[in-house]
Amino acid sequence: MDENRIKELYEAEIDNSAPDFDKLWKKIDSNLTEKKASTPEISITPEKSRLNAVKTIAALAAGLALVAFVPSLFSSDRVSLEATAPSINPSADVNSAVDFVPSEDSVVMDEAANDSVYEEEASDSACEEEVSDSESESYETESVVINYEDLPFNSYSETILTCTGKPYGSEYFLEEDVLSSADYIVSAVVMDVYRKDDGSAICYELETSVSYPEKISETIIVESCSTHTMRRGREYLIPVAKTAEGYRTVYDNIPQIEFTADGGLVYYNGWTSLDDDYSQSIIYPERTVDDFFYDRMKFSYSGDYSALIEKFYDAKDL
Numbered sequence: 001m002d003e004n005r006i007k008e009l010y011e012a013e014i015d016n017s018a019p020d021f022d023k024l025w026k027k028i029d030s031n032l033t034e035k036k037a038s039t040p041e042i043s044i045t046p047e048k049s050r051l052n053a054v055k056t057i058a059a060l061a062a063g064l065a066l067v068a069f070v071p072s073l074f075s076s077d078r079v080s081l082e083a084t085a086p087s088i089n090p091s092a093d094v095n096s097a098v099d100f101v102p103s104e105d106s107v108v109m110d111e112a113a114n115d116s117v118y119e120e121e122a123s124d125s126a127c128e129e130e131v132s133d134s135e136s137e138s139y140e141t142e143s144v145v146i147n148y149e150d151l152p153f154n155s156y157s158e159t160i161l162t163c164t165g166k167p168y169g170s171e172y173f174l175e176e177d178v179l180s181s182a183d184y185i186v187s188a189v190v191m192d193v194y195r196k197d198d199g200s201a202i203c204y205e206l207e208t209s210v211s212y213p214e215k216i217s218e219t220i221i222v223e224s225c226s227t228h229t230m231r232r233g234r235e236y237l238i239p240v241a242k243t244a245e246g247y248r249t250v251y252d253n254i255p256q257i258e259f260t261a262d263g264g265l266v267y268y269n270g271w272t273s274l275d276d277d278y279s280q281s282i283i284y285p286e287r288t289v290d291d292f293f294y295d296r297m298k299f300s301y302s303g304d305y306s307a308l309i310e311k312f313y314d315a316k317d318l
Contacts, residue, residue: 146282146299152261155233159193165200165225167252173270180315182239182250185308186211186220187259189235201225201248209235212309213318226252227287235259237305239312255284255293263303269296273308276300 169178188206196203201223208218222240226249230236237257239250249256254268266282267274275298284297312318 146280148266148282148284148297148299151264151266151282151299153234154189154261155231157232157234159202159229159231161193161195161202161229162227163195163200163202163225167225167227168249169251169253171253173251173254173268175270175272175311176315178239178251179308179312181241182312182316183242184211184213184216184240184247185237185312186216186240187235187237188220190230190232191219193230193232196223202229204230206238212312220247222247222249224249224252226256228252228255228293230256230258237265237308255297257305259303260299265300265303265305267298267300268293269298271308273311274298274300274305276302276304278302 169181186206186208187210188208190204191207192205194203195201202225204222204224206220206222208216208220220240222238223246224230236259240247241250254270255266257268257271257274258266260266265274266284269281278301279298281295282297282299283295284293286292286294
C-alpha cells in the first residue's frame with residue numbers, strides 16, 4: 001500500500017466522521033455578542049471553514065503516514081544508524097567536545113606503552129649516567145697530579161752536605177751515553193753519607209741488593225759531585241763507573257733513579273726505557289734556583305726496570 005492510497009483512505013474516513021459544520025457555526029454565531037463599532041467584522045463562511053479544516057486534517061494525516069513509512073527505510077537490509085552514530089545529549093552544548101571513554105583493553109595497552117617508554121627513558125638515562133660516570137673517572141685519573149713529597153719512602157732523612165767538585169757527565173743527558181759509560185748498575189740502599197776529605201765529592205756507602213753484572217761486592221763506596229744528593233736509608237738504582245780510585249757515579253746532572261717503599265720508581269724523563277703504561281709525570285721539589293726538574297720527573301707504579309738492564313747489556317755487549 002503506497003502513500004497516496006493511505007491518504008485517500010484517511011480522507012474518506014475523515015469525511016464520514018466529520019461533524020455537521022453548518023450547524024456548529026450557526027450555534028457559535030448565535031452566541032456571539034455584539035462587537036464594538038470600531039472593530040471590523042470578519043466574515044467567515046461555513047463552507048470556507050470546513051474546507052480549511054479538511055485541508056489541515058489531510059496534512060496531518062500525510063505527516064502521520066510519512067512517519068509510519070520512514071522506519072521502513074532502516075530495515076535489516078540497510079545500515080543501522082543507531083549502530084554507527086554517536087549518542088549525543090540534546091541538552092548538551094553543541095560547541096562542546098564529545099567525551100571519549102576508552103575501553104579496558106585500550107587502557108591496558110596505553111599503560112603498557114607508557115611503561116615501555118618509561119623503561120626506555122630510564123635505560124637511556126642509566127646509560128648516560130654510566131657513560132657520564134666513566135668519563136668522569138677517566139678524567140679524574142688523568143687529571144690527578146702526583147706530588148713527590150706525597151710518595152711513601154723508607155726514610156725521610158735529609159742530606160745537607162755539599163761539595164766543590166764538578167758534576168760527572170756532560171751537560172745534556174742521553175740514555176745511551178750514560179749506559180755505555182757505566183760499568184755496573186746497582187740497586188742499593190744508602191747506609192751512610194759523608195764528604196770526602198778534600199771536599200771535592202760526597203761519599204755514599206751503599207749496601208747492594210742486586211748488581212748488573214753480578215761482579216760487584218755487597219758494600220761499596222761511591223763518590224758523587226751531584227747537587228741532587230741521595231738520602232740515607234733510601235734505595236736507588238745507580239749506574240756507576242769503576243776508576244783507579246774506586247767507584248763514582250756516571251751522571252750527576254739529574255736525580256738518581258729512586259725506589260719508593262711500595263716498589264715504584266721515581267726517575268728523570270730522559271730514562272725512556274723505564275716508561276710503561278703505569279708511568280706518569282710528577283711534581284718534583286726545587287732545591288736550588290737552578291733546579292728545573294719539578295716538571296721533568298716521572299713515577300712508575302710497576303717499578304719494572306728490566307728494559308733498562310737489557311739496554312745496558314746491549315750497550316756493553318754483555
